Amino acid sequence: MKLAAAELRTVALPLVTPFRTSLGTQTVRNALLVRVLGADGEEGWGECVAEDEPTYCSEYLEGAAEVIRRFLLPALFAVPNLDPAGVAPALAHLRGHPMAKAAVEMAVLDAVLRARGTSLAVHLGGVRPSVRVGVSVGIAGSLDELLDTVDRHISAGYARIKLKIEPGWDLEPVRLVRETFGTALMLTVDANTAYSPADARHLAGLDAYGLALLEQPYDPDDLHGHAELAAKMDTPICLDESITSARDAAAAIRARACSIINIKPGRVGGYLEARRIHDVAQANGVPVWCGGMLETGLGRAANLALAALPGFTLPGDISATARYYDSDVTAAFELDGDSIGVPDGQGIGVAPDRVALDRLTVGSLRRVGRPSR
Template sequence: MKLCGAELRFVSLPLVTPFRTSLGTQTVRNALVLRLETSQGEGWAECVADDEPGYSSEYLTGAADVIRRFFLPRLLAMDELDPAGVAVALGGFRGHPMAKSAVEMAVLDASLRAAGMGLSAYLGGVRRRVPVGVSVGITDTIDELLGLVDKYLTAGYLRIKLKIEPGWDIEPVRAVRETFGPSVALTVDANTAYRQSDIRHLRGLDEFGLLLVEQPFAPEDLHSHARLATVMETPICLDESITSARDAATALRQGACSIINIKPGRVGGYLEARRVHDVAQAHGVPVWCGGMLETGLGRAANLALASLPGFQLPGDISATARYFTEDITAPFAVAEGHIEVPAGPGIGITPSADFLDRLTTSIERLSP
């Protein structure tokens, strides 16, 4: 398979409601959609980088630039374009895992479509549908938070994740637990908002029977996570700290976590995500699939990843309607707490031309 051309397209999807975390508030999801034209057909992908370098050092226009100027020329020079070769071809470029993940995803989609194989089967998936949870942002009042949690539990989500930050943690969690009872699967996510001096305060979360506390400290601070893990009953989960299978092995060896959130964009692609999964399985550690407000393209690929056997906890792969009134693909819906894994070849879904054109803000077509 040879690369024949490419298209970079920016799309803008307004959110149903603002989504606030300790990193800031988001009202629109701008995304970069990549379409590769190959000798065996086209492949689709999206880059999950944010507009600004807050969650990670990557940002959306920077990702487009590195794909345009460096990654695509390297792919054009490949004698044979294949998914496993993408990481090798781009290995000389430091960083930019989200941009690399988008390129790999598009090559996977094109290659697997040509072979008539779905991404789930290629990765080793074992489920036709996967359990899903929902992430609830920071709200202005506890009453507003309780209303949202009630809405999502009524919709059938199997796990509720509450975003927390200093000043918005113990009392909101207490209110949710007391209102909805001990049977609700409940987690919290700090997005690195705390410091080591907050360890005693974070221990107060133990009384609420949480499934996990996610990424309370800075990504590089494995020491504080390990220290917290020794004094808390609640399992510690890492997100931003895990950028590769090697990182996962290091964190587990140091006792910094006992659960891992896997995001393909954060680790550089779906093949590296599978390796993180394999490392976790070798250590007997459960994983789950995180979300980055993906369009239907990324949502479809994440469902395929979450069909692997080690994904034991419901992931942040919510229904389309949780975030968008209109997406670039057909919507995904929750049924009895699960979403079906796309069954078609490749990632199993393609954008709707009408939706895509309506939500597009700019297009750039590239040719050899």
């Protein structure tokens, strides 16, 4: 494909309820969408999952838009025959910015695979027509509110409940959820780097509650601390923010810093690198699952395709649309039992609803290249 034009849109999706983690509280999800057009009429969509502020990682939404507009897209315009596998090499001279790079790679994947008549799931090597999914529960205002929220999600059919935790909101909420809903519930916790090695003894108290995993308790660069904690706890340690590439995954596995990996395509620079992390983990017998970043339906569709790969044996954070949004830029994704179907159409398998897209678009529409057709 010869890239002919591109445009960037920021959309604002109000959340059904505020979502609080140790990093802060969100009431609206602002997302950056990338549309690319090929010289022969190809069209593809990508989504940048960077947040408004650089709290989860160093990237943030406005900065990602600037990087895409000023650097990434011009570099891709210079490629005479752009293939998805060529996106990363074409951008390798530009350091960092994996979420921005993931967005343009996703758009190119969508465009090229649509032209080829192939789905993203098939291209990546997916083996499942649907994937089991879990739900992430933010830090609640009270224990009663937490129990009501968990009960609602279990009743909806989710295969796994993940509780966000932070110092002061950890052992007691976990104990109460476990005692209320029983040992059959697959229960995990996510710290989003809120703890330090000084908290190791306290975190070991989580072993009493039969958790499937403890996610990212320490700073992303502290593999040694995670390895020491993993040696002390029965609860498996899962890494998220620490894993930004297949090389990182291999290093973490060698260091015994984790026994499970959460793969977020935006965090690692795109779906092709996410597949490489999956392959490294699978070769080492390490299960993986697909994390979520409050994506719109575009990113949700692509994540489902990734989660169809064989190594994704744990339910991912790819909840039904209604978990977060009353209105989305695509048709809603819905639970079927404890699973969601993997889109099998060409490319990512979904396209924006133009009416909804225009309604949810905020700010100016920025075009790069020659005008859109």
